[in-house]
Each structure stands twice: as C-alpha cells, then as structure tokens.
Amino acid sequence: MAPHRQLDLDRFLPYRLSVLSNRISSSVAEIYSEHFQLTITEWRVMAILGRYPDLSANEVAQRSAMDKVAVSRAVARLIDAGRLTRGMHDDDRRRSVLRLSAEGMRIYDQIAPLALxxxxxxxxxxxxxxxxxxxxxxxxxxxxxxxxxxxxxxxx
Structure with a gap:
C-alpha cells in the first residue's frame, strides 16, 4: 500500500491566506471592537455600505464573500443599534436596500482613517x-x- 501524501500547510496557499487573514482581522478588530463595540462582520458590512450605499444584504454578502446568515445577523444588530437604515430601492419597490445612518456614517468616518x-x-x-x-x-x-x-x- 502506497503511503498517503502529506499536506504541508506551510506551503499550502489557502491555509496560509486564511491564517494571515485571521491574524490581520483580529489585530484590526481590536480597534473597532473596543472603541465602537463592533464585530468584524458588522464593521465589514459598514465598510462596504460606506463605499457602496444602497445594497441589499445579499449584495453585501456577495461583495464580501461572507456568509449570508452572518451578514443578515450583523445587519439586524446594526439596524437595532441605529447604525444602518433600511429603505426601498428606487427602481424596484420590492427590494430593500441598506445605507449607513448618520450615526453609522459618524462611526465610519472615525474608523476608516484608523483602518487606513x-x-x-x-x-x-x-x-x-x-x-x-x-x-x-x-x-x-x-x-x-x-x-x-x-x-x-x-x-x-
């Protein structure tokens, strides 16, 4: 029987990218977690809507490659906290869109320079x-x- 191939994680790109992403996200998350009481997912939703307002929750999930359920939960928390508003799309009244509220924009304007x-x-x-x-x-x-x-x- 032939020996099975070993997966060298130190040379496996998906693993390396995932670990690096987690380390970087954890480091920067300290900034917005401690000072703004935001989770990583909440900040990512806010960052996307700060750059691309009037997206649906599904569009936010697609743009970020985040899980739809996680995005929906983050959106609900952000709306409850007064950081997002939900409205209707101008051309399609059946479709809801999200945008940063005045409070959300104030937080975004504080975090964006820190992230940069x-x-x-x-x-x-x-x-x-x-x-x-x-x-x-x-x-x-x-x-x-x-x-x-x-x-x-x-x-x-």
Missing amino acids: DFERQLLGDMTEEERALLFRVLDRLDELELKVEAAKTIHG
Missing part, C-alpha cells in the same frame, strides 16, 4: 513595487477564484 493607518503600518516596509505586485497577485487569484466558481455553477 493600520494598512500603512502593515505595508510600511514594502516598496511601491512590492505593494503593486502584491495587489496584482491578489487580483489574479481573485480572477482565478471567480472562474472556478463559475465552472462549479455550470457543471453542477
């Missing part, structure tokens, strides 16, 4: 060329993932 400063510190030692390469590689991986997801849908 965190990113500057994180990438601080990288040259402009290294940063550009990093984002090109991330964009390329994202494109490949979209192709894989499309193929899954087509082939069932």
Whole structure:
C-alpha cells in the first residue's frame, strides 16, 4: 500500500491566506471592537455600505464573500443599534436596500482613517513595487477564484 501524501500547510496557499487573514482581522478588530463595540462582520458590512450605499444584504454578502446568515445577523444588530437604515430601492419597490445612518456614517468616518493607518503600518516596509505586485497577485487569484466558481455553477 502506497503511503498517503502529506499536506504541508506551510506551503499550502489557502491555509496560509486564511491564517494571515485571521491574524490581520483580529489585530484590526481590536480597534473597532473596543472603541465602537463592533464585530468584524458588522464593521465589514459598514465598510462596504460606506463605499457602496444602497445594497441589499445579499449584495453585501456577495461583495464580501461572507456568509449570508452572518451578514443578515450583523445587519439586524446594526439596524437595532441605529447604525444602518433600511429603505426601498428606487427602481424596484420590492427590494430593500441598506445605507449607513448618520450615526453609522459618524462611526465610519472615525474608523476608516484608523483602518487606513493600520494598512500603512502593515505595508510600511514594502516598496511601491512590492505593494503593486502584491495587489496584482491578489487580483489574479481573485480572477482565478471567480472562474472556478463559475465552472462549479455550470457543471453542477
């Protein structure tokens, strides 16, 4: 019987990306958790709606690749806290859309600069060329993932 192949997690890209993402998210989460009483998911919802207002909860989940249930729960908590408002889409009155409330925008305006400063510190030692390469590689991986997801849908 042939020995089974070992999975070297230190060289396995999905694992490395997941661990790195968790470490970075946990570090930056301290900022908005302690000072603004937000979970990671709540902040991500707010960040998306700060950039792209008037999305549905499903569109937020799609844009962020977050679980729909987690997004729905975060949206409910943010609405209850007065940080989001729900309205009707201008062209389709059956579709509800979300937007930051005045309070949500106030919090967003405080957190966004902190998040950008965190990113500057994180990438601080990288040259402009290294940063550009990093984002090109991330964009390329994202494109490949979209192709894989499309193929899954087509082939069932």
